[in-house]
Amino acid sequence: MWAVFNYYSYLSAIIGEEVLELNFSAREHTIPIPPNAKRKKEPPTNYTVCRFDFTAQIALPDGKQKTVLIELQKAKLASDIMRFRRYLGVHYQDSNNAYESGDGRKKARQIYCIFLLGHDIGIPDRPVIEVDANVKDVTTKEHLDATNEFIESLHHRSWIVQTLQLKQRRRTDLEKLLGIFEQNNHTKMKQYLLNINDDDFPEI
Numbered sequence: 001m002w003a004v005f006n007y008y009s010y011l012s013a014i015i016g017e018e019v020l021e022l023n024f025s026a027r028e029h030t031i032p033i034p035p036n037a038k039r040k041k042e043p044p045t046n047y048t049v050c051r052f053d054f055t056a057q058i059a060l061p062d063g064k065q066k067t068v069l070i071e072l073q074k075a076k077l078a079s080d081i082m083r084f085r086r087y088l089g090v091h092y093q094d095s096n097n098a099y100e101s102g103d104g105r106k107k108a109r110q111i112y113c114i115f116l117l118g119h120d121i122g123i124p125d126r127p128v129i130e131v132d133a134n135v136k137d138v139t140t141k142e143h144l145d146a147t148n149e150f151i152e153s154l155h156h157r158s159w160i161v162q163t164l165q166l167k168q169r170r171r172t173d174l175e176k177l178l179g180i181f182e183q184n185n186h187t188k189m190k191q192y193l194l195n196i197n198d199d200d201f202p203e204i
Contacts, residue, residue: 011056011070013174014114014128014159018059022070025053050074051087055109068110069097076118088113088156107149111156116181120162127165127175131158173202 012019054070071091073084091097091111098106123129133155135144163181170176179200 007054010177011054011072011114013177014161015058015070015112015157016130019056020059020065021057023055025055053091056112066110067099068112070112070114072114072116074116074118078119078121084113084115108153110152113156113158114161115158116161116163118163120164121160123162125165127162128178129160129162131160133157176200176202 007022008019011022050073052072054072056068056070058066058068060066069091071088073087075084088111095106097111098108101107133151135146135151136142137144161178161181163178166175166178166181170179180194180196
């Protein structure tokens with residue numbers, strides 16, 4: 001059967017925040033492979049990385065909203081890590097990733113990075129990992145709840161999905177949702193088509 005991929009549900013489940021609105025960025029950023037890069041283990045193209053950028057409206061617990069940039073990248077090779085880094089740098093330099101604040105100043109949108117990896121990063125038995133800014137007082141070691149423009153503009157949150165580990169763990173609705181990326185579900189006739197059973201997924 002054919003299924004519609006619901007980005008709202010998937011992104012909300014991964015980041016743990018309610019996505020109210022998504023705007024897909026039609027701008028394509030091409031990060032070239034350096035001339036001296038070794039190409040024996042991977043093809044001389046950028047096709048090993050699939051990228052999607054969204055401007056997302058997020059609901060806050062106090063009833064307000066914030067707009068963030070969600071950078072979703074899917075890769076199959078461990079050697080793609082430097083491409084992730086260069087691509088993230090492009091977003092930090094892009095003046096379009098800012099908005100006019102109420103006081104007339106331009107403020108940088110917070111960046112959320114989601115990595116769907118076709119390889120393990122050396123952290124076993126952890127299909128989904130969140131990396132967040134850990135703010136603390138250096139002297140007292142006290143953890144601070146200090147979310148502000150300075151920190152959000154210079155630090156980004158990340159979520160890492162190790163797709164090879166998903167088939168081993170389906171403990172939560174999130175892990176069940178992400179099961180759609182289980183590559184063993186491909187059809188025998190056409191490997192770019194996946195067999196999806198609705199009963200394997202939560203109602204969302």
